[in-house]
Amino acid sequence: MTTPLLPSVMASCLTSEQLLRHLYLNLRDYAILTVDPQGLITSWNLGAELIFGYAPDDIIGQHVACLFTREDRDQGVPWQELRSAREWHRAADYRWHVRRGGALFWADGVTTVMPDADGGGEPAGYLKILRDVTTSKRAQDEIRRLATxxxxxxxxxxxxxxxxxxxxxxxxxxxxxxxxxxxxxxxxxxxxxxxxxxxxxxxxxxxxxxxxxxxxxxxxxxxxxxxxxxxxxxxxxxxxxxxxxxxxxxxxxxxxxxxxxxxxxxxxxxxxxxxxxxxxxxxxxxxxxxxxxxxxxxxxxxxxxxxxTAELDRIAHRKNADHTEMRQLMHGHRCALAYQPIVDANSNTIAMEALLRLPGHLGQQPVEYAVGLAAEMGLLPQLGCWVTRQAFAQLRQWMDQGVHDLRVCVNTCAKELLDDSYLDQLDSALAEYGLRAGDIEIELTERDAIALEQNGSKIVDQLHARGFRLSLDDFGTGYSSLSYLRTLPVTTIKLDKSFLRDVPDNADANAVVRTVILLASELRLSVIAEGVESTAQADFLSDAGCGVFQGFLYARPLSAADATAWLQQRAV
CATH class of the missing domain: 3.30.70.270 (Reverse transcriptase/Diguanylate cyclase domain)
Structure with a gap:
């Protein structure tokens, strides 16, 4: 059922002519203009006057192209717009336009065709309605600019x-x-x-x-x-x-x-x-x-x-494969530890150094490569914790089998020591296996010790305060070892095997080794000679004042079972 209009509403209704007149005289935010089939402007509302700056008497009769930029006129855009409106009954208008005086503004509008009153095929003209959206356009442009x-x-x-x-x-x-x-x-x-x-x-x-x-x-x-x-x-x-x-x-x-x-x-x-x-x-x-x-x-x-280079690409592919292999080894617990004895001048075993061993391709690389790989992958804390617990568990087993006065040496590096959980996992492992800090010797290279010092870390001092033994591995291969020996709280230096290469047959090599041993003695540090391979080297080192050795002369790295047999044999 249709509700009849109230008399007051009916009285307020405007005719089409009155509505059009109202829009032309009062609408300020939109420019409304009409053009004839040739593109000449035929009407101009108040909004067009305010936006473009032309009074009706100044613009009516001019071609609509005068409202477009020179670039658009040169490219025929005004005429193309009218053709599009005639063919499709509508043409979008979103571009720069020109105000009176030459200032540019961005317009958003539409041009539609006005049909002939007789219903013929040719239009009577075109109706163009647009508004000034320069502010919003520039804001959008700035957003796009900032996005890039x-x-x-x-x-x-x-x-x-x-x-x-x-x-x-x-x-x-x-x-x-x-x-x-x-x-x-x-x-x-x-x-x-x-x-x-x-x-x-x-x-x-x-x-x-x-x-x-x-x-x-x-x-x-x-x-x-x-x-x-x-x-x-x-x-x-x-x-x-x-x-x-x-x-x-x-x-x-x-x-x-x-x-x-x-x-x-x-x-x-x-x-x-x-x-x-x-x-x-x-x-x-x-x-x-x-x-x-x-x-x-x-x-x-x-x-x-x-x-x-192609070689770099090959290395990268190899590195990716190594990453996969390392993840599989860690997930499958397929890493292992070997143990190399450290003996004194009387051939008594005083320590076992725990050495990481990996199967497969990674096992054929230097262990430093695997450690670096684990660091790249964020797995170093996990790997270091596994090594520590395995070594502590093995020492506990040897103690329970009656082996006394033995310590285990565990290698570490600066990146591992800088991990926030390092001290906590050490304390936890000591408590779990009933060990004292003095039963453990933490080995780090002088390069790592220097890196920790430069980083401002106090981890080495904290380990020393807890009672752990500390040794400086590969001594002599760094670049400023002497200046750090006075301040680092280490108890032992491990003379790198490179120093023994020509000992005892080369006088200069002998002099260097004697000097290092004497320096360590003056600083109240113990010296362990690494890489001892001959009796002649051992005799020379003993005469020079070094009484602790590690190398193939005594034993190669041994599996846990073989290391146990070695210790039992020595105890007999």
Whole structure:
């Protein structure tokens, strides 16, 4: 049932002519205009007058093209818009327009066709309605810009780099051009953050971005990928070697001191280079290979650059396989420990050094490689805890079998010692197996000891305070051992086997060994000679004042069962 209109509502209804007049005279936010079939303006409302700045007498009779930019007029956009409206009855209008005086504004509108009153095929004209959306358009543009710009440095960000990388690779392929991708990682940036604060670090990143820009061509694409890592894409390179030239310029520029407040900050950079299409022609593959080259540059000592090579790729594939193998070994508990005796001058066994042994391909590599692999994978704390518990359990078993006055030596490294759970897992293992801290000797290399000292760690002092024995392994292979011997709370140094290579047949080698043993004696440190392989070496060491030995002359590393048999045989 239809409800009849109330008389007051009916009285307020406007005719179409009255409504149109109302819109033209009062609507201020929308420009409404009509044009004839040739594009000449025939009507102009108040909103059009306010938005464009033309009075009706100034604009009626002019061609609608005068409201478009010169670029759009040159490309025929005004006429194309009318054709589209005639063919499709509607044409969208979202572009720059021109106000009286030449100022530009962004308009959002639509043009529709006005049919002939007689119903013929040709339109009577066109109706164009638009509004000024410059403010919202610029806000949208700024949002898009910020989405692709690294706000701190003003360079492109990671999202823009990913998009542009794909574009440039495609362009390089179509034009048969070389594209160089350089990944740049700052050396010692964390040190600046730690010592001078994050504000200084941010300023340093801004200055780095400026210097990189000064070295590059205008057409080069430079981005900050995050943290202290940057990327540079260099198109139209004459040869791959030009990447090295550019890298050298970058290294030289970044090696110059940066003035941060009152500090002259010195950093360097490592750079990895991959070439498209020689190394790869897919975006992710090119990035991966540049990253491999960067990793190699870091491993080569930093402050250098390295190109991707097939050999690096082979190493990377091998590393991936090794990662898988390490996970499987850890998950399946397939690691093992061997034990090498340490004896005194009377051939009494005073200690057993626990040595990690792995099966398969990893077992054929130096144990340092496996430890480094575990560190890369975040598995080092887990691996170190397993070694500790296995060694402690074995010592407990030997004690229960009547072996006394024996300690077990466990190797560790700086990365493991810096783990927050290290001391807790040691204490837990001691309690579980009923051992004293003095039953355990913690071995670390002098390089690791120096790294801990430079890091500010007090872990070595904490181990000493708990009563653990501490020995400095591979003594003499580091770079500043003597300066640290006075302060490190170690009880023993292990003379590296490289010192015994020509002993006792070479007078100079003999002099060096005697000097080290004398130095240790003066510092009240015990000396264990590693790598003793002949009776002549053992006799020389005894005469020089070293009374503790480890090496093939006495025993090779033994399985747990063989080590037990060795100890039982010595006890007879």
């Amino acid at each position: 710009i690294d706000v701190l440095t003003g360079l492109a960000n990671r999202a823009a780099f990913d998009a542009r990388r794909a574009e440039l690779i495609s362009f390089a392929e179509r034009g048969n051009q070389l594209l160089l991708l350089l990944l740049i990682d700052l050396d010692r940036f964390k040190q600046v953050n730690d010592e001078l604060g994050h504000q200084a670090g941010d300023l340093l990143l801004q200055l780095v971005a400026q210097r990189m820009r000064s070295v590059c061509r205008e057409s080069d694409f430079v981005a900050r990928l995050g943290g202290d890592e940057f990327a540079l894409m260099h198109l139209h390179a004459p040869s791959p070697a030009s990447g090295g030239v550019l890298a050298e310029k970058l290294l030289a520029e970044l090696a110059r001191p940066f003035q941060i407040a009152d500090h002259a900050v010195q950093i360097s950079a490592s750079i990895g280079i991959a070439v498209c299409p020689l190394d790869a022609n897919l975006p992710e593959s090119l990035l991966r290979k540049a990253d491999l080259a960067l990793y190699h540059a870091k491993q080569s000592g930093r402050n250098c650059y390295h190109f991707y």
